[in-house]
Each structure stands twice: as C-alpha cells, then as structure tokens.
Amino acid sequence: MLLDLRRLTHFVAVADAGSFTAASARLHISQQALSQSVQLLEKDLAAPLFVRSGRRITLTAAGTQLLAEGQVLLAAAGTVADRVSRTADGADEQFVVGHTPALSGAEVYTCTEPAIAAFPHLSVTFRQLYPDQLRQEIISGTVQLGLRRGVVPSSELSTAVVGYDRVRLAVPADHRLAGAPAADIHDLAGERIALWSPPGSSYYSDFLMGACRRAGFEPDFVVSRVQGAATVAAPLTTGAVAFVTTQAGPAMDGRVHVIDLEPELLVGVQALWQRHTRSAVREAILSAVPL
Structure with missing residues (x-):
C-alpha cells in the first residue's frame, strides 16, 4: 500500500497543530475537507490515527508511529522534489x-x-x-x-x-602536566575539565564524562564561555584542561600544550x-x- 503524501501532509498538520480547526486555517482548506482527508488516510491504513473527544483530539499509538515516520518521509519527498527541479533547471x-x-x-x-x-x-x-x-x-x-x-x-x-580520532589533553602552558610526554586519565581526578556543551545536551560531552567515570572519578567541569572557537583554545578562556583531537605539541602560539592521553581513548x-x-x-x- 502506498501512502498518499497529500493526506499524510494533512495528518501531520493536524497532529502538529493539535486540532482540525487550527490545522485547516494553517493549510487554507475547509475543516470538512481536512477531516475527510484524514479519514481517508485512516481507511487507507486500516488504523485509527486520532482519538476524538468533542473538539479534543489525541494521537493513537498508530498515529504516534505515523507522525514520527511521516515527518521524515515528507521531508525526504521535499528533498527529492527540490533536487529534480534543480536538475531540470540545470542548476x-x-x-x-x-x-x-x-x-x-x-x-x-x-x-x-x-x-x-x-x-x-x-x-x-x-x-x-x-x-x-x-x-x-x-x-x-x-x-x-x-x-x-x-x-x-x-x-x-x-x-x-x-x-x-585519538583523544588528547590540552592544558595551559603553565599547567603541572604541560611538560609531560603523556598524561594518565587518572591524573585528571580533581582537575576542572572544559566542555563545549553540558552533559546531557551533547553526545561528545557524555562520552568524555563517561571515560572519566570509568577511570574511577566524578569529573568537575565548566562549559566554555567562548563558543565556536577551536576546542584547543578552551584552556585559555577557562583555565581548565580540555579533551581535544589536535595533534600533540604546542598550540595557540605556545600558550597551550597538547599531550597524549593514556590509556589510548578513541572517539x-x-x-x-x-x-x-x-x-x-x-x-x-x-x-x-x-x-
């Protein structure tokens, strides 16, 4: 069975708006036409998509599934249409x-x-x-x-x-570890670690915090106040150490040193x-x- 993309668009609009009234105004079609379109989609799929209680509607389990998959499918259809149009125009x-x-x-x-x-x-x-x-x-x-x-x-x-990529450690040039050929991750217990995003909002931050916890300590962290800069610059603005994927050696005009981290950590x-x-x-x- 093939999905009717027009009916799918109507369903997604209703689900997003939370009501047929709001969705019909957004789509510039009558509420009756919108309701009929969604009913035909439910008939096509042999599945109820909304629980209707007066003017209030909630998604069924099937409707929740269709909303998640349908949004992705409509976006892909839009991409395909755009690429075909650009190809026809020779762009x-x-x-x-x-x-x-x-x-x-x-x-x-x-x-x-x-x-x-x-x-x-x-x-x-x-x-x-x-x-x-x-x-x-x-x-x-x-x-x-x-x-x-x-x-x-x-x-x-x-x-x-x-x-x-191999994860290394960037430290300020005057840091106690700056002259070391390598640092053991256990050496970071008690150190403040610079992150670009707080844990829970970045998979990379979660990965780094998990590596510290597996080493046996709860990391202390600070989120860099300068966003968008190279990660190796974080020690300059935070005074903290930072996990980086930069090659070992001096960085930032020698104000930061990048050293290998052991045991080897790959991300x-x-x-x-x-x-x-x-x-x-x-x-x-x-x-x-x-x-």
Missing part, C-alpha cells in the same frame, strides 16, 4: 555539511575531501551547528550530511561511522543524513571510509 548541486563544534573545519574537510575531489564543480558549504539544530536541519533537508562526535543510534536518521565520528534519499556526493564520502 549546480549544492552540498551543505553540518557539524557540531566538537569537530573543526579542518577535520570536516578531511572527511569530505573525497567528494570534493570527485565532483570538481560541486559547491560545498560547512555549517557549525549545535546537536539539536543539526538534527533538525538534516531532517528538514537543508543540511545534506551531518557530522558529530560520539556514535549514537537514531530512529529518525540514517547513520554511519566515518572514522575514529568515533558519526555521519548522519536524511532517510529515504540518495546522493552520489554522500556515497563518495562514505565509500572512502576504510573498512
């Missing part, structure tokens, strides 16, 4: 890569370089977005590929691991993209990942 393809602050522009370039080389006329834009923004932009289709640190399953998006880079879509550019990036 150059534009590929937007969103990434969380935990990845630098240089790291994002390294991940996407295979596609940049394979498509010489491709216009590529990098956008730094916080995790919740990144997710929404991918679902809506305004970002064609997202990159974030931390590997977490997603029911809304397709995902793949595109690499692992994954996860790619995310809109389900139900295909992209030769995206495939060029994913196919370059070593198995």
Whole structure:
C-alpha cells in the first residue's frame, strides 16, 4: 500500500497543530475537507490515527508511529522534489555539511575531501551547528550530511561511522602536566575539565564524562564561555584542561600544550543524513571510509 503524501501532509498538520480547526486555517482548506482527508488516510491504513473527544483530539499509538515516520518521509519527498527541479533547471548541486563544534573545519574537510575531489564543480558549504539544530536541519533537508562526535543510534536518521580520532589533553602552558610526554586519565581526578556543551545536551560531552567515570572519578567541569572557537583554545578562556583531537605539541602560539592521553581513548565520528534519499556526493564520502 502506498501512502498518499497529500493526506499524510494533512495528518501531520493536524497532529502538529493539535486540532482540525487550527490545522485547516494553517493549510487554507475547509475543516470538512481536512477531516475527510484524514479519514481517508485512516481507511487507507486500516488504523485509527486520532482519538476524538468533542473538539479534543489525541494521537493513537498508530498515529504516534505515523507522525514520527511521516515527518521524515515528507521531508525526504521535499528533498527529492527540490533536487529534480534543480536538475531540470540545470542548476549546480549544492552540498551543505553540518557539524557540531566538537569537530573543526579542518577535520570536516578531511572527511569530505573525497567528494570534493570527485565532483570538481560541486559547491560545498560547512555549517557549525549545535546537536539539536543539526538534527533538525538534516531532517528538514537543508543540511545534506551531518557530522558529530560520539556514535549514537537514531530512529529518525540514517547513520554511519566515518572514522575514529585519538583523544588528547590540552592544558595551559603553565599547567603541572604541560611538560609531560603523556598524561594518565587518572591524573585528571580533581582537575576542572572544559566542555563545549553540558552533559546531557551533547553526545561528545557524555562520552568524555563517561571515560572519566570509568577511570574511577566524578569529573568537575565548566562549559566554555567562548563558543565556536577551536576546542584547543578552551584552556585559555577557562583555565581548565580540555579533551581535544589536535595533534600533540604546542598550540595557540605556545600558550597551550597538547599531550597524549593514556590509556589510548578513541572517539568515533558519526555521519548522519536524511532517510529515504540518495546522493552520489554522500556515497563518495562514505565509500572512502576504510573498512
């Protein structure tokens, strides 16, 4: 059975608005036509989607499932329509890569370089977005590929691991560990650790806090007040140590030292993209990942 996308659009509008009255005004159609459209969709699926009590409506279990899947499907349909239209007009393809602050522009370039080389006329834009923004932009289709640190399953998006980076420690130049060739993670007990996002709002922050807890201590942390800068700059604005993926050695004109962390800690880079879509550019990036 094929879903009628027009009826699906009507259902999603009602579910989002919380009423047929508000949804009909938003869609500029009569409430009667909207109600009939949703009833036909329920008939198509042989499943009730709303529990109706007077003017009040609530989603059934089937309706909740359809809302989650339907929003993704409609977004993909919009992406397909836009790409077909751009192809018919002869417009150059534009590929937007969103990434969380935990990845630098240089790291994002390294991940996407295979596609940049394979498509010489491709216009590529990098956008730094916080995790919740990144997710929404991918679902809506305004970002064609997202990159974030931390590997977490997603029911809304397709995902793949595109690499692992070694985590190191960045410390102020006058820090007690600055001259050490390496630091044991246990040495960080009692140290304040700089994060870009508080735990619970960033998979990468959760990953780092989990590594400390597995080492036997509860980490003390501070969120950097300067957002969007390179992670290796965090010790300068916080006075704290920071987990980074930068190469070992002096950084920030020698004001920060990056040292190896032991035991070795690797963090994954996860790619995310809109389900139900295909992209030769995206495939060029994913196919370059070593198995």
